[in-house]
Amino acid sequence: LVGLSIANAQSPVIVTWTTGTPLEQQSLFIDSFNNAHDDIKLEMVFTEDLRQTLNTSLAAGRGPDIIETDGPAFATEYANANLLLDMTPYAEQFGWKDVLLPWAYDSGLVGDMLASIPQTFETFILYYNVEMFEANGWALPTSLEDINAICNSAALMDVWCFSHGGGGTGNEWYVGTFLTHHAGADNVYRALTGELAWNDAVFVDAITALKTQVDAGWWSGDVQNYFTFGWGDYQTNFCQGRAAMMISGTWDFNFIDSYCNDLGIKLNWDWMPIPALREGVEPTFDLAIGNSLSINARSEHADATAEVLNWLMNDPARALEQSAVFSFGEWFVPLHYEADDMPEGIDPRVTRYISTFAKVTGQGYIGYTTWTFLPIETDSQLIQGLSSVLTADITVETYLTEINDIFVREAGEGKVPPAPPTAAESP
Amino acid sequence: MRRYVLPWLFLAPLLLLSLIVHLIPAVSTVGASFTDWSGFGSANFVGLDNFASIVRDRVYLKALTNNLIWTGIFLTVPVMMGLFGAALLAQVKRFQIVYRIAFFIPYTLAAVISAQIWKGILHPVVGISPWLAAVLGNDDLRVNFLGNPQTALFTVAFVDNWHFWGFLVVLYLTAMQNIDPELYEAARIEGANRRQEFWFVTFPGIRPTFVFTILMIIIWSFLVFDYIFVLTDPPGGPAHSTEVLATFAYTKGFRNFNVGYAAAVSMTMVLVTLLVTLGFTFLRRRGWEI
Numbered sequence: 001l002v003g004l005s006i007a008n009a010q011s012p013v014i015v016t017w018t019t020g021t022p023l024e025q026q027s028l029f030i031d032s033f034n035n036a037h038d039d040i041k042l043e044m045v046f047t048e049d050l051r052q053t054l055n056t057s058l059a060a061g062r063g064p065d066i067i068e069t070d071g072p073a074f075a076t077e078y079a080n081a082n083l084l085l086d087m088t089p090y091a092e093q094f095g096w097k098d099v100l101l102p103w104a105y106d107s108g109l110v111g112d113m114l115a116s117i118p119q120t121f122e123t124f125i126l127y128y129n130v131e132m133f134e135a136n137g138w139a140l141p142t143s144l145e146d147i148n149a150i151c152n153s154a155a156l157m158d159v160w161c162f163s164h165g166g167g168g169t170g171n172e173w174y175v176g177t178f179l180t181h182h183a184g185a186d187n188v189y190r191a192l193t194g195e196l197a198w199n200d201a202v203f204v205d206a207i208t209a210l211k212t213q214v215d216a217g218w219w220s221g222d223v224q225n226y227f228t229f230g231w232g233d234y235q236t237n238f239c240q241g242r243a244a245m246m247i248s249g250t251w252d253f254n255f256i257d258s259y260c261n262d263l264g265i266k267l268n269w270d271w272m273p274i275p276a277l278r279e280g281v282e283p284t285f286d287l288a289i290g291n292s293l294s295i296n297a298r299s300e301h302a303d304a305t306a307e308v309l310n311w312l313m314n315d316p317a318r319a320l321e322q323s324a325v326f327s328f329g330e331w332f333v334p335l336h337y338e339a340d341d342m343p344e345g346i347d348p349r350v351t352r353y354i355s356t357f358a359k360v361t362g363q364g365y366i367g368y369t370t371w372t373f374l375p376i377e378t379d380s381q382l383i384q385g386l387s388s389v390l391t392a393d394i395t396v397e398t399y400l401t402e403i404n405d406i407f408v409r410e411a412g413e414g415k416v417p418p419a420p421p422t423a424a425e426s427p
Numbered sequence: 428m429r430r431y432v433l434p435w436l437f438l439a440p441l442l443l444l445s446l447i448v449h450l451i452p453a454v455s456t457v458g459a460s461f462t463d464w465s466g467f468g469s470a471n472f473v474g475l476d477n478f479a480s481i482v483r484d485r486v487y488l489k490a491l492t493n494n495l496i497w498t499g500i501f502l503t504v505p506v507m508m509g510l511f512g513a514a515l516l517a518q519v520k521r522f523q524i525v526y527r528i529a530f531f532i533p534y535t536l537a538a539v540i541s542a543q544i545w546k547g548i549l550h551p552v553v554g555i556s557p558w559l560a561a562v563l564g565n566d567d568l569r570v571n572f573l574g575n576p577q578t579a580l581f582t583v584a585f586v587d588n589w590h591f592w593g594f595l596v597v598l599y600l601t602a603m604q605n606i607d608p609e610l611y612e613a614a615r616i617e618g619a620n621r622r623q624e625f626w627f628v629t630f631p632g633i634r635p636t637f638v639f640t641i642l643m644i645i646i647w648s649f650l651v652f653d654y655i656f657v658l659t660d661p662p663g664g665p666a667h668s669t670e671v672l673a674t675f676a677y678t679k680g681f682r683n684f685n686v687g688y689a690a691a692v693s694m695t696m697v698l699v700t701l702l703v704t705l706g707f708t709f710l711r712r713r714g715w716e717i
Binding site: 225 | 465466467468469486550551552571573574575576660661664665666667668678681682683684685
């Protein structure tokens with residue numbers, strides 16, 4: 001009995017985490033946590049289809065201690081079903097509100113409850129082929145007119161203006177980009193807070209501008225390619241010089257070189273913030289949460305689980321070290337980073353992104369990504385419906401009216417994640 | 428008494444398994460279709476609201492139409508190919524097994540594997556079409572089969588048929604081999620040609636198998652999911668041109684967290700299957716030899 005009780009006393013508490021990211025890339029975090037804790041052991045399990053696996057296990061009243069979701073909208077859905085623990089006491093205990101960027105902390109709130117914390121933040125940027133720009137004397141675009149001029153010039157050389165992947169969730173990237181950078185982040189904020197309808201003329205104009213570009217064949221040649229290309233295609237096409245530019249997330253810091261290297265190509269690429277696509281709109285960085293983490297309401301080890309989550313945030317240098325594995329495209333916890341926190345050898349393009357993003361968003365020039373700030377069904381309709389707009393099966397007005405109807409319903413059900421105001425909309 | 432109880436005892440494990448695997452989920456689905464259940468947490472009873480919404484949902488109607496087109500394709504193309512292939516193969520006396528295996532192998536491949544292979548073959552940049560266009564110097568040969576809403580459904584059906592028709596060949600061939608050879612001999616003595624032999628001897632001989640395959644094709648056509656799911660992205664795209672009821676239910680249930688609505692869509696799929704099965708049963712009772 002004595003032996004048994006000693007064994008029990010020495011057994012660490014097991015905290016489980018089902019993840020959609022391969023384990024070998026996260027070993028830095030897992031090992032550092034487990035090495036520093038004798039009383040808690042983090043066990044991570046990788047699954048290809050995280051969302052379905054979680055839905056099934058949570059519906060069955062089980063699931064891992066740490067719930068990894070695709071962002072606040074999903075966490076909100078789980079929280080409304082009472083599947084998540086309110087982490088407010090842990091946030092107060094560990095001071096999470098102070099270590100996380102304010103907008104990132106707020107994005108995890110569902111009413112007064114802290115339902116999730118962000119595991120990674122990201123934004124949309126304009127990648128471009130440096131050599132192609134230099135060879136053709138193209139200046140970096142600062143307006144829609146500049147972009148159109150480059151697209152026309154590229155078309156004459158049989159080069160696509162944008163490489164993209166409209167399949168899967170690609171639609172939401174481009175709709176989000178045009179909503180924020182054409183209609184304007186202030187208008188998107190007003191729509192998110194119910195002051196403006198999603199079928200307002202300003203949004204109709206934005207989606208029409210996107211459709212005009214796709215119709216012109218500037219997005220990977222034609223609308224059929226737009227529909228066919230998905231993940232992997234758009235990076236490959238960009239590597240192979242088929243396109244001059246690419247609007248994508250910062251996760252592609254992690255992927256462009258990897259795809260190019262696989263093809264034996266050394267591409268000279270760089271990035272710039274997405275320019276304002278309409279006069280009077282301020283250039284911004286879109287805010288996006290890639291992954292959110294929550295504590296399962298049925299977790300028997302909530303305290304230990306909170307310790308694991310705290311390990312994500314209590315050392316910015318360690319957080320950056322883990323993120324560097326992904327070239328800062330994943331696991332980029334939105335903390336207040338100092339220059340001293342940066343590990344050595346970071347790609348200067350990434351360093352520039354980190355500093356520029358912090359400066360611009362710190363001034364309130366923020367935009368909104370749809371998967372972070374729209375409720376799930378609204379976002380799904382936004383993805384599914386755009387293809388019907390591009391094939392002219394439905395009009396832009398019908399598309400946006402359908403989105404607005406679903407948004408109004410979901411807003412009434414309390415499913416809209418909180419959005420931070422832009423500088424102009426701040427009280 | 429023991430005589431009656433004992434068989435049921437032997438059957439009990441299987442019945443219990445069937446109850447757990449089939450009946451409980453089936454009843455749950457019926458129940459969920461009358462609720463606004465998100466897939467977890469509590470559900471509110473919404474009566475027939477989901478069904479009322481379905482009738483007005485343009486994507487649902489598009490999906491239903493696509494299922495009907497799919498059924499039409501699979502009731503004709505693979506059936507004709509299967510009958511023709513089996514009739515030809517029945518004449519082959521040597522190495523028939525080799526052909527049978529060759530026809531049957533695609534059916535044994537996992538859908539996700541063969542669909543991925545076809546996705547590569549049909550790719551608009553690295554697939555066979557752009558390769559042919561480049562080799563022959565004719566850009567008209569560059570066709571984006573899966574990206575064109577006009578061709579996408581037929582392309583997916585083609586790929587599915589590629590794996591499916593060999594299965595029908597083997598079924599029909601097996602049925603043909605059970606036909607009494609004396610019937611063919613008698614037909615020949617009566618002066619029947621090959622076509623008449625097929626219609627008056629072979630086809631009546633395989634009718635039970637044929638009708639069974641027709642019944643199953645109709646049911647399977649309303650359950651089709653895997654090839655569309657793998658070949659199109661998002662599933663049912665582009666612009667819902669390959670949307671079928673199963674992909675629609677999947678999107679509603681697993682992407683939108685609207686399981687109640689997805690269950691209602693599934694119920695309409697069950698209804699179609701039920702109607703077809705009842706139709707066949709009715710015809711059989713009316714004396715049709717099916």
